[in-house]
Amino acid sequence: MTKEITIREGGYELTQPRQMVDLATVLKKHIVDNRLYTTITGKNYAHVEGWQFAGGMLGMFPRVTGVENLSTDHETKWKADVEVVDLRTGAIISRGFAICSNKESKKKTFDEYAVLSMAQTRAIGKAYRNVIGWVMKLAGYEPTASEEMTRAGETAAAAQPEGKSDKSAEQVVEHVCHGLTKSGCGEELTEQEFDYSKKMYGKPLCRKHQKEAKPLKK
Numbered sequence: 001m002t003k004e005i006t007i008r009e010g011g012y013e014l015t016q017p018r019q020m021v022d023l024a025t026v027l028k029k030h031i032v033d034n035r036l037y038t039t040i041t042g043k044n045y046a047h048v049e050g051w052q053f054a055g056g057m058l059g060m061f062p063r064v065t066g067v068e069n070l071s072t073d074h075e076t077k078w079k080a081d082v083e084v085v086d087l088r089t090g091a092i093i094s095r096g097f098a099i100c101s102n103k104e105s106k107k108k109t110f111d112e113y114a115v116l117s118m119a120q121t122r123a124i125g126k127a128y129r130n131v132i133g134w135v136m137k138l139a140g141y142e143p144t145a146s147e148e149m150t151r152a153g154e155t156a157a158a159a160q161p162e163g164k165s166d167k168s169a170e171q172v173v174e175h176v177c178h179g180l181t182k183s184g185c186g187e188e189l190t191e192q193e194f195d196y197s198k199k200m201y202g203k204p205l206c207r208k209h210q211k212e213a214k215p216l217k218k
Helices: 017-033 048-057 112-138 146-158 191-201 207-212
Strands: 037-040 043-046 060-069 077-086 092-101
Touching (some): 017 048, 017 112, 037 146, 043 146, 048 060, 060 112, 077 112, 092 112, 112 146, 191 207
Antiparallel strands (some): 037 043, 060 077, 077 092
């Protein structure tokens, strides 16, 4: 049974360390319960939706301030600018910008609207990172949105000699327990737990479910 998230009444203040520890606990549970992260080369990166949840708990919301079409005859490319605003005061807390192009290996089939949308998504993640990256790290995730890291992995792979690829950079695996029922489990696994359970039981399982599962026949 999934435990309910207890959110502090009155919200959270970024300048209060104790409150940030409490927020990190709430944030991690929300991200795990909703599968809002991706594991890339052994490290966990929260999706932008996870960053928006954290920002919302602090009264910070993103606002797209501009987009710029950088496309050419041979490339669809957009740049987006985002501000993070304090809902209570209207003050601008942080800014971020990002670019997306259909020249990226995993974006070659993207329509133009999807390229523009991803540029905005990445910009939102960057804007939040500038101010609450340390809170995300406190919750157990890397201080960069997964959408930006996917792009970094694709760029690294493209830089490899022809005929070779950096599989570790492109490979995306969720290190979470699949459970023994259709409802799943969702508990985060270490890389060792993930590899061991896949080998012994045929699927990723946490230690609790490993005790309940039957090993694969050799």
